[in-house]
Amino acid sequence: MVSAALALAGCASSPTSAPAGTDHSSRYSITQDRAPSGNFDASGLSDAVPVYQKPVRAGNMSSYTVWGKQYSVMDSNDGYVARGTASWYGEKFHGHKTSNGETFDMYQMSAAHKSLRIPGYARVTNLDNGRTVIVRVNDRGPFHGDRLIDLSYAAAKKLGYQSRGTARVEVASITVKPDGSMFMAGQPFALDGQQTVQSAAGGAVAINDGQDANSGLFVQLGSFSSRDPAEKLQVRASSLLDNPVRVRSVDTASGRFHRVQVGPFQDEGSARKTQRLLDTKGFSQSIVLTDSH
CATH class of the missing domain: 2.40.40.10 (RlpA-like domain)
Known part of the structure; x- marks a missing residue:
């Protein structure tokens, strides 16, 4: 049109x-x-x-x-x-x-x-x-x-x-980016449940295994620029899961964002199992990633 x-x-x-x-x-x-x-x-x-x-x-x-x-x-x-x-x-x-x-x-x-x-x-x-x-x-x-x-x-x-x-x-x-790295609202982002971390050069790198010694493994349900929708999503997820669900606020170059995350998990298998359960409950856009506690 x-x-x-x-x-x-x-x-x-x-x-x-x-x-x-x-x-x-x-x-x-x-x-x-x-x-x-x-x-x-x-x-x-x-x-x-x-x-x-x-x-x-x-x-x-x-x-x-x-x-x-x-x-x-x-x-x-x-x-x-x-x-x-x-x-x-x-x-x-x-x-x-x-x-x-x-x-x-x-x-x-x-x-x-x-x-x-x-x-x-x-x-x-x-x-x-x-x-x-x-x-x-x-x-x-x-x-x-x-x-x-x-x-x-x-x-x-x-x-x-x-x-x-x-x-x-x-x-x-x-x-x-031309190298395939993705960013959502200024934050590193990956599809298909890949983890996203910051490389030494500052770019986004997707990884499929391993865990940063200073980070935990989480299933992230969403990231919002305001806290209110994040807290609503937290309440909704908490009513369906036995796992802890948190809202973690982080400051980025694009401003403050509020991440709704389930976890932490001890291993990727446990995180993936919860991610599959969440998918059946309507949370189809979750991603598995490492994030600091």
């Missing part, structure tokens, strides 16, 4: 009327966005997998204007984290082009954002229930009110707010 078209994105973000002279009827086969028919099950849908990609120009004009309002695109997504309202978009835009030329698929984990560079990646957390998804940001929008991000219908359903239309969320960018 082009930027002007995305101004209408999302059944929850569609304005009641368009500016004079704006006509999108020829672009889409339906006028009002909606959810797909049937009972689509998003529970088993995998998150987007962040990968390194060289910077591209498509969809990344330094500034652009939609409906008379000017927006700026960030020079870099590094360290970005923000809270706000998420909406979603679906069937009306399914199969049409996104702002960087990709095809929008409402059944995939994708999103639209006004200022993040695209394509990019972000972890989106529903602050009301603690659920998280990782999405590929490949579109522009939403341009309605104070909305922060527009998720695909599938991503919104996985976060549990598709029927409400909107949700309070935290968006944390995930950036991937």
Whole structure:
């Protein structure tokens, strides 16, 4: 979708009327966005997998204007984290082009954002229930009110707010360096339960075994820029587990973050067993890592 078209994105973000002279009827086969028919099950849908990609120009004009309002695109997504309202978009835009030329698929984990560079990646957390998804940001929008991000219908359903239309969320960018190392909101980050530690050179290194003598092994459920959602997630996890669950506050170059962690564990096998249990309870984005006590 082009930027002007995305101004209408999302059944929850569609304005009641368009500016004079704006006509999108020829672009889409339906006028009002909606959810797909049937009972689509998003529970088993995998998150987007962040990968390194060289910077591209498509969809990344330094500034652009939609409906008379000017927006700026960030020079870099590094360290970005923000809270706000998420909406979603679906069937009306399914199969049409996104702002960087990709095809929008409402059944995939994708999103639209006004200022993040695209394509990019972000972890989106529903602050009301603690659920998280990782999405590929490949579109522009939403341009309605104070909305922060527009998720695909599938991503919104996985976060549990598709029927409400909107949700309070935290968006944390995930950036991937040419060497494959990942950072989320300025913190070292890894997928597939890999541990992440800081190398002597300051970069993020993923490891699969061993344990730092000065650290413990934890299952991390999430990391937040404010303490309130972290404590809510702690309470939710504590009600399901016999293991200790803590909120550890750490100061980074990007600010203070509050990590929700289960443990410590004596060995990786015990940590993985708890991680699998958590996955069955809806904590699908946990990671195993080493962290100081």
